[in-house]
Amino acid sequence: MFENAKIWTFDRERPTAQAIAIEGNVIVAVGDRDAVRDTAPDAERIDLQGACVIPGFNDTHAHMEREGLKTLRPSLAGAKSVGDILARIREAAAIIPPGEWIVTMPAGTPPFFFDGVSSLAERRLPNRHELDAAAPDHPVYIQGVFGNWGKPPGHSGLNSRGLELNNIGPDTRPRVGGVKIEVDAQGIPTGIIVEHNNRPTVEFDILPAVPRFGFADRLEGIRRSQRLYNAKGTTSIYEGHGSAAETISAYRRLWELNELTIRAGLVLSPSWNDLTEARRIMRDWLATARGSGLGDRWLRVSGIHIAYGGDPVVACCARAHLPDTGWSGFVEQAVSPSDFREACFLAAEFDLRLHTIVGDQLHEIVPVLRAVNERHPIAERRWVIEHIGRARPEDIRALKELGIYVTTISTYYLWKGGSKYLNEADGGNGVVPHRAILDAGIPLAIATDNIPYDPFFTLWTTCAREERSTGRVIGPDQRLDAHTALELFTAAGAALTFDEGWKGRLKPGFAADLAVLSDDPTTLPPAELKDLSCLLTIVDGRIVHDVR
Structure with a gap:
């Protein structure tokens, strides 16, 4: 039992609490100290001395496999x-x-x-x-x-x-x-x-003779990555950009060895060469990735990532070296607009959830989604649009109508690459428009994209929206408060893996996945969010990081 804490539960019925009790791998009580003590009278009591507790971060575009590789x-x-x-x-x-x-x-x-x-x-x-x-x-x-x-x-x-x-x-x-x-x-x-x-x-x-990362390297890379991500309070990831077969195999092996300390939701990154092969593979080989996919509470594979665009020469060079994918962890694709359209129809036909990165091309993707929806209704399938750059109001409305889920990377578009948006006519309010997406009622989650893997840095870029070289704010009307950003970074991502009924919020019966922070993000000015740290991380009721 953890008590004397400021707990943000993101449970609508009890949004804040002072104590939380865990039995095994689930939360059994959340509330004020005396009530939780009555519910768990024999629990070991740990005084957090006023520290802030949140659900563990769910990094919904993590590229987690990369971080550990850097240390090799x-x-x-x-x-x-x-x-x-x-x-x-x-x-x-x-x-x-x-x-x-x-x-x-x-x-x-x-x-x-x-x-x-x-x-x-x-x-x-x-x-x-x-x-x-x-x-x-x-x-x-x-x-x-x-x-x-x-x-x-x-x-x-x-x-x-x-x-x-x-x-x-x-x-x-x-x-x-x-x-x-x-x-x-x-x-x-x-x-x-x-x-x-x-x-x-x-x-x-x-440079074909330069050594590649082998399977053993990728296993060790993920092991090291988990420790690093756990140390930031991350308890779940979702790889919407897709994972190549070698990457999925590495996660599967760690799952077999019972070595996962991060709950992983993976998406397939296909290596087909044309639409004929795509149809055959979707029809004959990807049954386990259909719908909500196949897996358990530690590892689940669901859906496919289909690129929009890409350089055919780059894709050809990269694919020649499969199963190696270099740093990316996914298969390089080059998909023309016409082939993208047909691939989307195939994905809908075979009930494979689409994931695609849109950048500034959302206005080109929306008509494809509308066309697919006319033949194969997609509103209940949880298709995912990722990496939104510019977005028009009418396209945001369309995403809501189509039941699309969205993940965004504020660090990539606003901080690191924001220079190209500094002179937008609307002040940048149409770029990574978090507030507009939320106001439209679209399910939204935010992520790090491994640039860097620190969720506190992403919280800052989401709330401050400052461009790296000038410090100018891009889209001031789209800034979020820290409490809203925290929910998008913790509870919201569970729906991407169909897990919102058992993880992501701190409430009785939910998974005991939580993080204890050095300060309460909701009380800090945006500039100080990136200086936060994680003191304690618990996944499935087990301590995986502790520097208290």
């Missing part, structure tokens, strides 16, 4: 010069057996790496010859930044052995645009490759 490679964080990087390479060479690859994280300051090579005194990576001297017996690869974390360009670096193993020479030409192999005055590659694509393609396109 040597970090260059804090390196201020080429010499600092070479020192890190020498340290790795002293540990890694000769002949094996040394692969590091990018230059710059994590988690965003915005500063990249500009953080180095020379404003460049070491060239091939400098890396040769630091690790003469190893191939070396300094990876470029994954654009979803920060911003392009990304700078990659290889030594001579790394270039040779990948057959990079004066005549090498990347298939994907936006990639430049730097050369010296004689036309010989220097070892530096610069990529301007948001989703890096260089490894898939021209």
Whole structure:
């Protein structure tokens, strides 16, 4: 029993409480101290000394598998010069057996790496010859930044052995645009490759010899990710962007081993090549993902993600390396508007919940949803629209009429990428319009997108809506108060996995998933939300994080 707390339950019948009792993996009582003591007289009593308690965060666009992977490679964080990087390479060479690859994280300051090579005194990576001297017996690869974390360009670096193993020479030409192999005055590659694509393609396109994340890496990555997410108060995730077969297999294995400490809702990321193959796969192989899917309270797979748009060359390069998906964890897709329309009809025909990222193209997606709905009513199917950028009022109304669920990424569109919305005619009120979506009565949940994975940062961007470089507010009328944002980040996401009847709120009979915070978000100015921390996390009645 936890008492002397300020508890936000997000239960309409009892929105606040001072005490909560847990028996096994469920909540048995919530209320004032004396009432809860009477209900659970023999419970161990823990005085939280006025701390704030909320339901555990449900990160509904988490990309959780990535975070732990970042810790598997040597970090260059804090390196201020080429010499600092070479020192890190020498340290790795002293540990890694000769002949094996040394692969590091990018230059710059994590988690965003915005500063990249500009953080180095020379404003460049070491060239091939400098890396040769630091690790003469190893191939070396300094990876470029994954654009979803920060911003392009990304700078990659290889030594001579790394270039040779990948057959990079004066005549090498990347298939994907936006990639430049730097050369010296004689036309010989220097070892530096610069990529301007948001989703890096260089490894898939021209670096086939660079080691990939194997299945064991992905297992360990998720194990580490869980600890990191638990430490932020996260108890559930939903991967609406879709998960490739290898990613789902890693989660399934951890489920078999009883090692999950995060409840995971996954969506399929398909690898079909055309609509004929899509129909056959949906008809013959995806029965377990139909409707609410298949799974239990720890792991559930439901629905598919179908992209709208994409670069066919990028998709081709990436798919050639399956089951490896690099950092993404999903299968790269390139879907034309006409193919997207037909795929949506197929998804409805075979009762597969659609998930799609719309960005600024919601106005192009809505007519497709309307057409599908005329043949296959979708209002009760919980189809999900994700990553909304601009949204017109008439399209928001359409989403309500169609019974669509929405998840948004305020950090991606407002803070990290908000510069393109600074001069909107309506002041940005049509960009990630949280208030308008809620006022329309549309089920809404917010998420981190792993940029970063810290939910308190996302709370801040949702409530403040400030663009990164200028601090200007985008869409002041769409700002949310912290209490509303908390509900969207905790209780609201349960409906995406059809679990709203047993998790997401702090009420008797619900899962004992909760977080104890360093302060009450509802009492803080928006600027201080990102400085919050989690003191204690409980999942399924078990403590998984405790720094009290």
